[in-house]
Amino acid sequence: xxxxxxxxxxxxxxxxxxxxxxxxxxxxxxxxxxxxxxxxxxxxxxxxxxxxxxxxxxxxxxxxxxxxxxxxx
Numbered sequence: 216x217x218x219x220x221x222x223x224x225x226x227x228x229x230x231x232x233x234x235x236x237x238x239x240x241x242x243x244x245x246x247x248x249x250x251x252x253x254x255x256x257x258x259x260x261x262x263x264x265x266x267x268x269x270x271x272x273x274x275x276x277x278x279x280x281x282x283x284x285x286x287x288x
Contacts, residue, residue, distance in 0.1 A: 254279035 254276040261268050268276070 249276075249279055251280050251283045 258268075258273075258276050258280065
């Protein structure tokens with residue numbers, strides 16, 4: 216009988232391979248990147264509507280605004 220901590224049929228190997236591919240892929244098309252202006256608009260609208268964004272999203276948007284987003288554009 217298999218221990219409950221063991222993964223069936225090599226799932227660990229597959230998931231770690233997927234993680235490594237995603238982490239090493241630095242090539243992202245510009246159309247998938249958020250501009251600083253777009254991030255600023257999201258923050259502005261959330262604030263105007265009295266909405267609280269999830270903390271990680273809030274922080275990510277603020278970073279994009281500070282650094283210009285889309286490779287500085």
